[in-house]
Amino acid sequence: MTAVLVIAGTDSSGGAGLARDVATLTRCGMGALVAVTAVTAQTDGEVSSVELLPPPLVQAQIVAALATRRAAAIKTGMLGSAAIVAAVAASLPPRELLPLVLDPVFAATSGGTLLDAAGRAALAALLLPRATLLTPNLPEAALLLDTAPAASAEEIIGQGRALCALGAAAVLMKGGHAGGALAIDWLVTRAGSVHRLAAPRLAAVRRGTGCALASAIAAGLAARVSLEAACERAKEHVTELLQEAP
Numbered sequence: 001m002t003a004v005l006v007i008a009g010t011d012s013s014g015g016a017g018l019a020r021d022v023a024t025l026t027r028c029g030m031g032a033l034v035a036v037t038a039v040t041a042q043t044d045g046e047v048s049s050v051e052l053l054p055p056p057l058v059q060a061q062i063v064a065a066l067a068t069r070r071a072a073a074i075k076t077g078m079l080g081s082a083a084i085v086a087a088v089a090a091s092l093p094p095r096e097l098l099p100l101v102l103d104p105v106f107a108a109t110s111g112g113t114l115l116d117a118a119g120r121a122a123l124a125a126l127l128l129p130r131a132t133l134l135t136p137n138l139p140e141a142a143l144l145l146d147t148a149p150a151a152s153a154e155e156i157i158g159q160g161r162a163l164c165a166l167g168a169a170a171v172l173m174k175g176g177h178a179g180g181a182l183a184i185d186w187l188v189t190r191a192g193s194v195h196r197l198a199a200p201r202l203a204a205v206r207r208g209t210g211c212a213l214a215s216a217i218a219a220g221l222a223a224r225v226s227l228e229a230a231c232e233r234a235k236e237h238v239t240e241l242l243q244e245a246p
Contacts, residue, residue, distance in 0.1 A: 003031035003069050004218045007062065007088055008077030008105075008211070009038035009050075009114070016109070016208035017077060021215040024237070028219035033071055035061035037088075038080040040108075044207060047112030052080040055087035062091040072222035074098055075215050078105040078114050082122035089126035095169070099132035099221045102168070103214035104140045109207045120144065129167030133227060135214045136163070138177045149177070153186070160188030172217070172231055174210070187231050195228055197235050204245040213238050 004025055011017035018034055025032045037058050041049040065071070074092065079085050092100065104123060106115045115123070124144055128134065141159045142149040144166075150156040150173070160171040170189040178184065180201065187195040216237045220230025 001029075001031040002072045002222050003033050004215070004222050005033040005035065005062070005065050005071040005074045006077070006215065006218075007035045007037060007058070007074065007079070009040055009080065010036060011208075012041050013043050013207070015044060015206075016211050020208035020211040021075065021077065024212045024215040025219055027237070028216055028223075030219045030222055031069070033065040033069060035065055037084050038078055038114075040078075040114075042108060042112070047108045047114075050080070050112070050114070052084065055081075055083045058084050059087040059091045062088065066093075071098060072224075073101065073218040075101045075103065075218035076127070077103050077211055077214070079119065079123065080115060082116075082118040085119055085122040085126055089130065092130060095130050095132055099218070100127075100130055101214045101218040101221065102127055102131040102134045103210060104134065104136050104144065105210070106140050106143060124166060128163070131168045132170065132221065133217060133231075134163055134168040134171045135174060135210070135217070136171070137174045137210065141171075141173060153184070156186050157188055157194055160186055160194075164188060164190040170227060174213070176209070185231070185235060187228060189227075195231075197232060199235055199239045202239070202242045204242040206242055206245040209238050209241060212241055 006021040138149040160173045163171045173186040175184040182198045183201040185197040216234035
């Protein structure tokens with residue numbers, strides 16, 4: 001079975017992190033290889049404890065996973081520290097050999113910082129130039145660019161282009177934090193193309209949708225569909241998750 005390597009933290013509630021990643025890959029018909037970066041104790045309401053793994057152990061997991069079975073794509077989630085970001089960056093093959101979907105997890109939906117300013121700077125310097133696709137929400141994009149969150153379609157696209165200029169081959173600017181009847185994401189590529197992805201904005205709230213979206217995109221890239229098609233399929237998957245939410 002084709003596999004995706006997921007590098008992320010655990011979530012004791014099962015709502016996000018590696019649990020959501022593996023469930024998503026399974027639903028997409030993909031195998032999973034995993035490297036754990038952190039263990040968190042959290043509920044739907046709060047993060048009560050975070051324990052980061054030693055960077056050499058994170059790197060050893062990645063090396064072992066890639067030696068066990070061929071991965072067709074990589075997805076990163078919570079990395080936790082600048083040192084872990086550096087360890088991950090040192091472990092990955094070139095982008096031309098293996099696509100990377102970089103989900104910049106900076107804070108938990110339930111509250112709590114998951115990557116500090118030094119970690120964000122390391123991610124921008126070391127992993128952004130390696131990324132096939134970066135998947136920030138509007139606050140995350142603003143943090144990476146040290147600016148205010150985008151408030152219009154023009155600003156969203158502009159920030160996507162600015163993140164491509166920092167090294168990402170493409171950026172999917174997620175519009176979940178924006179307003180309007182439609183949840184609109186914008187896929188911006190370094191080559192200059194812009195693609196609009198829209199779905200009805202649902203009232204449901206479910207943790208782990210960012211993890212699910214990035215993992216589903218990685219599954220699409222592993223299946224060798226186009227980036228645009230992978231993003232469209234992943235958005236449909238997240239819409240289904242929200243429709244299934246209690």
